[in-house]
Amino acid sequence: MIKPCTEKDFRDMHNIINDAARRYKGVIPADRWKEPYMPMDELLHEIRDGVIFWGYYSPKLVGVMGIQDKGDVTLIRHAYVATAEQGKGIGGELIELLKASNDKPMLIGTWKAATMAVKFYEKHGFTEVDEETKNLLLRKYWNIPERQVATSTVLADETWRNLEK
Numbered sequence: 001m002i003k004p005c006t007e008k009d010f011r012d013m014h015n016i017i018n019d020a021a022r023r024y025k026g027v028i029p030a031d032r033w034k035e036p037y038m039p040m041d042e043l044l045h046e047i048r049d050g051v052i053f054w055g056y057y058s059p060k061l062v063g064v065m066g067i068q069d070k071g072d073v074t075l076i077r078h079a080y081v082a083t084a085e086q087g088k089g090i091g092g093e094l095i096e097l098l099k100a101s102n103d104k105p106m107l108i109g110t111w112k113a114a115t116m117a118v119k120f121y122e123k124h125g126f127t128e129v130d131e132e133t134k135n136l137l138l139r140k141y142w143n144i145p146e147r148q149v150a151t152s153t154v155l156a157d158e159t160w161r162n163l164e165k
Helices: 007-024 040-048 090-100 115-123 131-141 146-150 158-164
Strands: 002-004 052-057 061-069 074-081 106-111 152-156
Touching: 002 090, 007 040, 007 052, 007 061, 007 074, 052 090, 061 090, 074 090, 090 115, 106 115, 106 131, 106 158, 115 152, 131 146, 131 152, 146 152, 152 158
Parallel strands: 074 106
Antiparallel strands: 002 052, 052 061, 061 074, 106 152
């Protein structure tokens, strides 16, 4: 079952994010890796900044994906599935539900070197934007350091691509 996460899910969300993010260790630039990958105060900040997390419950919470309204676009943020549950279609169900419930162009930012994440998003209809557009989008819609801008990519959905034509 997929439903919005609640305050009572906070600790489980934190655990899932940090469990699944271990796949990034040794993949993303070493200077961007930290332990834990997302501290609790950072997760709380993301929620306060408008990221709404949806969860996949089977029956307990095993996957999360955030969505953030940025006015003219919607961002997919912090998509993670517990390591023991990966490969079962959970992330796909989450992203498809978020896509279906959204009527704005959607963008996703992720690490350029995280090819597994990029391939996942491409499988679900997103395509990478060019380098110049990526830099503009990351600076406009995300609040990340320049080093992260340089080492990230942005993928856009069909609605966004159609607007760019």
